[in-house]
Amino acid sequence: MTTTSTASPVLRGGEWLLQATDAAAAFTPEKQSDEHRLIGRTAQEFVDNEVLPVLDRLEQKDWDLARTLVRRSGDLGLLGVDAPEVYGGVALDKVTSLVISEKMARSASFGAAFGAQANLTVVPLVLFGTEAQKKKYLPRLLTGELVGAYGLSETGSGSDALGARTRATRQADGSFVINGEKMWITNGGFADLFVVFAKVEDRGAGSPGENNAQFTAFLVERGFGVKSGKEEHKMGLHGSSTTALIFQDVKVPAENVLGEIGKGHKVAFNVLNFARFKLGAMCEGGATGVIAESAKYAATRRQFNTPIASFGAIKHKIGEMVVKSYAIESLLYRTAGLVDASIAATPHEPTDGAPALNAFEEYAVEASIAKVFGSEVLDYVLDENIQIHGGNGFVKDYPAERHYRDARVNRIFEGTNEINRLLIPGMLIRRALKGDLPLIPAAKALQDELLGPPAMPSMDDGVLADERAAVAAFKKTALMVLGLAMQTFGPKLTDEQEVLMHAADILIEVFAAESALLRAEAAARSNSPKAALHVAAARVFVNDAALRVDASARQALAATVDGDTLRTMLAGLRRLLKVTPINTAALRRTLADEAVSKGGYPFA
Numbered sequence: 001m002t003t004t005s006t007a008s009p010v011l012r013g014g015e016w017l018l019q020a021t022d023a024a025a026a027f028t029p030e031k032q033s034d035e036h037r038l039i040g041r042t043a044q045e046f047v048d049n050e051v052l053p054v055l056d057r058l059e060q061k062d063w064d065l066a067r068t069l070v071r072r073s074g075d076l077g078l079l080g081v082d083a084p085e086v087y088g089g090v091a092l093d094k095v096t097s098l099v100i101s102e103k104m105a106r107s108a109s110f111g112a113a114f115g116a117q118a119n120l121t122v123v124p125l126v127l128f129g130t131e132a133q134k135k136k137y138l139p140r141l142l143t144g145e146l147v148g149a150y151g152l153s154e155t156g157s158g159s160d161a162l163g164a165r166t167r168a169t170r171q172a173d174g175s176f177v178i179n180g181e182k183m184w185i186t187n188g189g190f191a192d193l194f195v196v197f198a199k200v201e202d203r204g205a206g207s208p209g210e211n212n213a214q215f216t217a218f219l220v221e222r223g224f225g226v227k228s229g230k231e232e233h234k235m236g237l238h239g240s241s242t243t244a245l246i247f248q249d250v251k252v253p254a255e256n257v258l259g260e261i262g263k264g265h266k267v268a269f270n271v272l273n274f275a276r277f278k279l280g281a282m283c284e285g286g287a288t289g290v291i292a293e294s295a296k297y298a299a300t301r302r303q304f305n306t307p308i309a310s311f312g313a314i315k316h317k318i319g320e321m322v323v324k325s326y327a328i329e330s331l332l333y334r335t336a337g338l339v340d341a342s343i344a345a346t347p348h349e350p351t352d353g354a355p356a357l358n359a360f361e362e363y364a365v366e367a368s369i370a371k372v373f374g375s376e377v378l379d380y381v382l383d384e385n386i387q388i389h390g391g392n393g394f395v396k397d398y399p400a401e402r403h404y405r406d407a408r409v410n411r412i413f414e415g416t417n418e419i420n421r422l423l424i425p426g427m428l429i430r431r432a433l434k435g436d437l438p439l440i441p442a443a444k445a446l447q448d449e450l451l452g453p454p455a456m457p458s459m460d461d462g463v464l465a466d467e468r469a470a471v472a473a474f475k476k477t478a479l480m481v482l483g484l485a486m487q488t489f490g491p492k493l494t495d496e497q498e499v500l501m502h503a504a505d506i507l508i509e510v511f512a513a514e515s516a517l518l519r520a521e522a523a524a525r526s527n528s529p530k531a532a533l534h535v536a537a538a539r540v541f542v543n544d545a546a547l548r549v550d551a552s553a554r555q556a557l558a559a560t561v562d563g564d565t566l567r568t569m570l571a572g573l574r575r576l577l578k579v580t581p582i583n584t585a586a587l588r589r590t591l592a593d594e595a596v597s598k599g600g601y602p603f604a
């Protein structure tokens with residue numbers, strides 16, 4: 001089975017910051033093929049009919065049941081989307097991976113188990129495994145006969161993953177003996193196969209020890225001697241296993257090195273790039289799904305003899321849930337389209353993982369944005385879902401409190417949101433300094449523009465013209481902040497984390513706002529029956545993004561320069577960000593009313 005999802009021209013990672021995109025070029029949820037929709041329905045029915053009804057048993061830590069569900073997802077082909085057919089996969093595109101992740105989010109606990117298998121075990125094997133490793137493990141992972149887990153974190157090294165203390169000591173026969181402990185491993189209590197990161201001590205070459213240790217990935221079977229610690233008592237995700245893994249003289253054959261010795265960071269970071277994108281998709285699926293709970297509850301709950309859905313304060317919340325969800329959904333589909341277009345543009349054999357590997361690296365900035373923005377949109381939606389449920393939101397009779405607890409970890413794992421925020425401008429700056437992204441000349445051109453006479457007002461008076469102008473201004477604001485920070489701090493910019501965090505926030509707004517805008521433009525051009533709703537969602541997002549971009553830019557500029565330079569910069573910012581506020585209350589009401597009358601997310 002194959003799916004061709006997109007005809008987008010291949011915009012390189014981060015290039016959206018420096019150029020405008022035509023709406024026709026961006027992939028959107030509306031461009032899904034019948035095959036995407038079919039697999040989405042399969043995943044949704046699986047979760048609705050087979051996972052959600054047994055959630056309580058999963059939360060009682062019935063891991064036999066968890067294994068059965070992993071197998072069922074394998075039977076349905078959901079585990080094999082990213083794997084070649086020759087190993088039992090179904091080799092579909094990344095839009096399909098996104099669609100499946102969205103649907104799996106409806107059960108966050110099982111979604112975590114599924115993600116550890118499909119994203120964190122299957123993907124590293126597909127990308128880095130030898131032919132023999134793939135033949136040996138992939139077919140059984142893809143049917144769910146084997147359950148996988150990913151052991152990177154340790155007690156002392158979470159964000160600083162390369163600081164791992166677990167050691168693999170090379171033996172005379174070429175095998176390795178692993179000693180150490182991994183922490184918080186999803187599926188840790190019942191997995192059969194572990195992707196484990198350890199430092200190889202090569203006693204043959206020079207002195208042993210830290211300086212010589214080479215960070216390396218291994219495929220370790222439980223039968224080699226891996227022991228699980230006790231189940232962690234967690235805030236949420238009670239239906240997902242999280243344990244330590246203990247390695248005490250665990251002997252691993254030489255052929256179970258995954259990738260190259262000393263290149264474990266390549267495995268770890270590339271796998272995380274794609275996993276972050278999929279986590280963003282899970283968060284979006286969670287957010288759009290929960291809108292139904294809020295909308296239905298607000299329609300039936302009466303106070304003061306009135307359904308609470310008719311109060312402006314509640315309409316604001318539901319409207320804003322829709323707006324934020326629309327933005328993250330637009331951003332994810334656009335990115336999946338770019339990844340697919342990039343892979344499709346490179347001729348390759350179906351078993352060749354290199355184009356996918358390159359694409360995940362190319363769109364690493366977008367993946368980090370998807371993770372940060374997705375997890376924060378979800379937290380916003382779930383918090384307001386509780387608020388709309390009032391006291392019922394705080395008690396276990398309703399699912400709202402469980403969603404809230406389950407979601408909190410999304411801002412922590414797959415790289416914390418702080419680490420991902422640092423990566424977003426960090427990776428762009430690195431590309432700029434290498435000459436891969438012409439950010440520095442663009443920042444210089446902007447300086448000249450700001451010193452020159454004001455540009456003539458735009459003649460564009462079409463639908464969303466103001467929003468197009470606003471997004472162009474957000475991009476210039478991002479360039480102004482980044483350019484000034486690079487100029488002021490030079491290589492020491494890495495020490496100015498507050499400035500980098502503000503820059504990341506602006507970049508997230510840019511990519512999200514433009515993605516929402518392009519989708520709404522496409523809907524308006526195609527005279528979609530929902531065009532007015534698309535336009536409403538994009539207009540509200542862009543309007544509010546202007547306020548957030550302005551606030552972040554002011555903070556960043558004031559943390560970078562002072563005195564006359566700061567005053568000049570602030571004057572430039574005022575000139576750039578001339579966005580006239582619109583009546584978002586009316587637009588949010590329209591979106592909220594639609595969600596309530598439909599009983600869910602209006603764009604589903």
Ligand SMILES: Cc1cc2nc3c(=O)[nH]c(=O)nc-3n(C[C@H](O)[C@H](O)[C@H](O)COP(=O)(O)OP(=O)(O)OC[C@H]3O[C@@H](n4cnc5c(N)ncnc54)[C@H](O)[C@@H]3O)c2cc1C
Pocket residue numbers: 116149150151152153155156157158159160183184185186187234237242409412413414415416417418419497
């Ligand atoms: C339910 C659950 C499941 C998990 N599943 C897995 C799994 O399957 N496999 C796996 O390997 N791991 C897993 N993890 C571990 C997870 O990836 C780590 O918890 C995460 O990477 C953060 O590491 P840490 O907890 O050590 O926090 P720390 O790294 O100690 O971070 C603490 C705080 O400091 C901040 N911080 C750290 N470094 C910096 C810096 N340089 N600059 C600015 N701020 C910084 C962080 O953002 C955070 O706010 C799981 C965790 C949980 C809770």
